[in-house]
Amino acid sequence: MxxxxxxxxxxxxxxxxxxxxxxxxxxxxxxxxxxxxxxxxxxxxxxxxxxxxxxxxxxxxxxxxxxxxxxxxxxxxxxxxxxxxxxxxxxxxxxxxxxxKQTRLTFARCGVTDPLSLDNYKAHGGLKGLQNAVAMTPADVVSQVTESGLRGRGGAGFPTGIKWKTVLDTTADRKYIVCNADEGDSGTFADRMIMEGDPFVLIEGMTIAGIATGAAKGFIYIRSEYPHAVAVMQKAVEIARKAGLLGLNVLGSPNSFDMEVRVGAGAYVCGEETSLLDSLEGKRGQVRAKPPLPAHKGLFGKPTVINNVISLASVPVIMDKGAAFYKDFGMGRSRGTIPIQIAGNVKYPGLYEAAFGMTLGEIVDDIGGGTATGRPVKAVQVGG
Structure with missing residues (x-):
């Protein structure tokens, strides 16, 4: 051996x-x-x-x-x-x-598998969610995501299922899925970890979103400060396309979906979804007035789903294990898990995936181990 x-x-x-x-x-x-x-x-x-x-x-x-x-x-x-x-x-x-001590659902494969081995991805449970999705109607896929209680992981917390249903119910000759990977909040690195450590889970989540809403094209918008993530995602998209996970007849189904990676130009404002759309269209990134919402009139004026990396990467486990399984984690209206990114003057900096419901004290003192210097905590900056 x-x-x-x-x-x-x-x-x-x-x-x-x-x-x-x-x-x-x-x-x-x-x-x-x-x-x-x-x-x-x-x-x-x-x-x-x-x-x-x-x-x-x-x-x-x-x-x-x-x-x-x-x-x-x-x-x-x-x-x-x-x-x-x-x-x-x-x-x-x-x-x-x-x-x-973690509850790893979205990040289950990060650090475990070879990021660019599709066989390794499948051996660790990958593609089961997509296989289930192609066998369902778009409405049923949206229903599963809605029932799971998944909300946006980019900060706003908008219900993902509602956003998807709006795009599904909007009639148009073309629809888009856009992944906002312009991770700009202070001290955050969860999006980067997924793209570099488990890129196929993001591709799978975006493909499921396309099938669920009738979109045939997707874009992953990555900040220019993440050159390594860009390189890994581009290779993963090529591998997925050659394997029949992207393009015409996804996994042999009647569904078609393809995607490409786009790199930002370094503008912080493009982390805002409508500015990001302007950038994708080749314009200077500027915040658009709402309404209309991107779900009605987004990229190139077409209905568009815009989700954060973690939101989309959470979808495969929902479609694999079921909405009830995912909803069993968390509390109140916040269901599932959240990647807590701990940085700064802490003993144990890193990413900790856990179900919603932890207190700030538990995060800083128990998980983070308190300050690296051993001195009392005086301030905590909460972002994301």
Missing amino acids: IPRIYIPGDSGALALGAEKVAKAVHAELADRGIEAKIVRNGSRGAYFLEPMVEVATDKGRVAYGPVKPSDVKSLFDSGFLTGGYHKRWLGAPDKIPFLA
């Missing part, structure tokens, strides 16, 4: 030295004459442990982190290819407290 080593290619991990670690591992393998497969996975979101290197063993995956290039030789000396103990040893990734 050829050893399989997972080294994150996520932007956050790269900023912390993951590329240097990968080169050191490559060099050590060559020096020792060991044949192994290196998988550049996404990040699991525990950035205080990045770069986190994992190895697949007979007893499951074993994690080490944060790994420095200078640690690599001693890792091999410690037998890390079979899970041997080292000062950077963390054990099974899903047993790490920060990860073990």
Whole structure:
């Protein structure tokens, strides 16, 4: 059995030295004459442990982190290819407290799979939602999303099902699905993590949205500050198209849907949905007056669904497990899970996916571990 080593290619991990670690591992393998497969996975979101290197063993995956290039030789000396103990040893990734306590639905594959392997995606439950969607009527798909209680994850919290139904019920010769990936709020990185670590879940969610509303074309609008996410998404779209997930007759069904990646020009205002539409049309991004709403008159004057990355990436699990399953998480009118992005002066910065209902104190003190300096918390900036 050829050893399989997972080294994150996520932007956050790269900023912390993951590329240097990968080169050191490559060099050590060559020096020792060991044949192994290196998988550049996404990040699991525990950035205080990045770069986190994992190895697949007979007893499951074993994690080490944060790994420095200078640690690599001693890792091999410690037998890390079979899970041997080292000062950077963390054990099974899903047993790490920060990860073990999470409710991972949308981010279930982030850091686990090869982002650009469609076979790996399917092996971990991918495409089941789309397979169910193509066998249903558009109205039934919209009904499932509505009943799940899914709301916009970009900040406004507008019910996703209502937005989809409006576009479905609007007669037009052409409709569009637009994914707002211009992630600009301070300290946010959830959208980027999905695009870099599990791009096919976003493609699947957008395709389901197209089938549900009668739209045949989609656009992913990514901020220019995310070049790595742009590259990964572009490759994923090409792979999906070649595999028959995009284009004519999606998964052999009568439905047709295709998409393309568009890159913003750096204007912060284009994170607002109508400014984003102007930018997609080749204009200067400016906020449009409402009404008309984009659902009635959006991109190029046609009915348009505009959803955030996380909203669309949450759809596949709903269509796979059912509306009732998703709705069982959360509280009140806020159903499902939310990716909490913790940054700043905290002991455990990273992404934590949990059901709605956590208090600010739990997020900062329990999950974040309090301040990194050990001093009392004096202020918390809430965004997103």
